[in-house]
Amino acid sequence: MKILILKRDKLGDMLLTTPMFALLRQHFPGARIDVLANTYNAWVIDGNTDVSRVCSYQRVKEGGRIHWRAAFAQLRQTLALRAEEYDWVIVANGDASHRAIKRAAWLGGCNLVSYTDAKNTHRKVNHPLEIPRQIHEARRMANLLTPLGITLPEVLPPLRFHLPAEAQTFATQWLAEQGLAPGGYLTLGLGARRAKKQPTTEQIIRWTRHFHEAWGLKTVFMWTPGKSDNPMYPGDDETAQPVLDAKLPWLVPFRGPLKPALGLIFNGRTSLFPDSGLMHFAAASPGGVLGFFAETDVSPAPAQWGPVGPRARWLEAPKAVSQLEDAAVFAELESLLK
Structure with missing residues (x-):
């Protein structure tokens, strides 16, 4: 056949x-x-x-x-x-x-x-x-x-993705330069095209401080390079800048292409991403992902687009990710860190 x-x-x-x-x-x-x-x-x-x-x-x-x-x-x-x-x-x-x-x-x-x-x-x-x-x-x-003639099983086979060799090579070198060990950090990313689906600067500061103080984990902070008004590939440089301006000692920024970003995601302890392609890749990684959704009456809902896999979690806010309680985020992450 x-x-x-x-x-x-x-x-x-x-x-x-x-x-x-x-x-x-x-x-x-x-x-x-x-x-x-x-x-x-x-x-x-x-x-x-x-x-x-x-x-x-x-x-x-x-x-x-x-x-x-x-x-x-x-x-x-x-x-x-x-x-x-x-x-x-x-x-x-x-x-x-x-x-x-x-x-x-x-x-x-x-x-x-x-x-x-x-x-x-x-x-x-x-x-x-x-x-x-x-x-x-x-x-x-x-x-x-x-x-x-195929009857679908109740549980589908898992996502299958092989990390490109060049992505792993990059991650090994970059992490060594930053003084980070594989599994010794979290990855937090931007990438949703709508501001309401992204965590705010204040949330990122509070969350990453907690990751460092409670769990001893630094955060690799990544975002889509470019300006938000790019009609083909809108970026998040403007959204990321206030976080960078805070000069957080526990936050390690990464602004780069997709495949190197995947290398860092797959070598991290776990990840946090708004609804995006990177969220789905992170769901296929060993550490899994916590995904964020908001305003699903007009945006894609997790019922159709949520992360899938044994280490995939998601939280949904009524109108904006800024409405999510810190305690809810930390509780979901703790389940991924076990």
């Missing part, structure tokens, strides 16, 4: 699809399971033994520019994949996406599985599924396997 999974989403979304890959491999151990991803998210499943092959493509339009070479490369790739004559092609989107469905239809295949709705479908989708509501995104991905 040959199966092709189309996954075009963000990094955290790709990570939440790994339980789906594991279920496929469990039920079809001899199958060829290929994934078609873009160059932005494909590295998330490097080393994943549930996947036979990862095919990646560059986006044609990036940063407002059109890359014609990428367009021709995609055409050649599509023709090559069509020639594979897959038994199943699965559009791994949590919602119905006309663009993703159209791309999958071009890939051919005997059976095409996708979530659809009245506006987003295609005549070649011969296994349309209604979009399930009120379930977690990881389970929503796994639900796409039901046309293949």
Whole structure:
């Protein structure tokens, strides 16, 4: 059996699809399971033994520019994949996406599985599924396997992520330079695009002081580099600056790219993050994560996007993370430190 999974989403979304890959491999151990991803998210499943092959493509339009070479490369790739004559092609989107469905239809295949709705479908989708509501995104991905005769278990397989070697190399060197030992610190990060979903400067100061005084742990404080008004990749430099201005002796700042940040997260004792891709990666780390959610009547709710795993916790505030009680944060963290 040959199966092709189309996954075009963000990094955290790709990570939440790994339980789906594991279920496929469990039920079809001899199958060829290929994934078609873009160059932005494909590295998330490097080393994943549930996947036979990862095919990646560059986006044609990036940063407002059109890359014609990428367009021709995609055409050649599509023709090559069509020639594979897959038994199943699965559009791994949590919602119905006309663009993703159209791309999958071009890939051919005997059976095409996708979530659809009245506006987003295609005549070649011969296994349309209604979009399930009120379930977690990881389970929503796994639900796409039901046309293949797979009954979902009550508990899905865990997230699977292999820390890149360069991320571990960076972490080892950086921690030595900072005088920190693996497991001897917490990681606290910013990264949510809405201010209400981030802890305030005052909270960060109080929390990190408690981590140091009560548990003897310093905090590696990280944030998304860049200005908040960047339309493509908004950063948190302005939000982080007041924390840096406090010059806390127990706080070690890190402003850098994603993979080095992952190295620090995976070497820490545990982590705290607002709802973001880094929160999901931290959930897959040995130390786990405490995630923060707020204003879920208009923002993603933890029921669908909460961190998953045996060492994943989350707290939800009515309107803003600033409403969370310190005692609640410390209690959840203590359970992760045990």
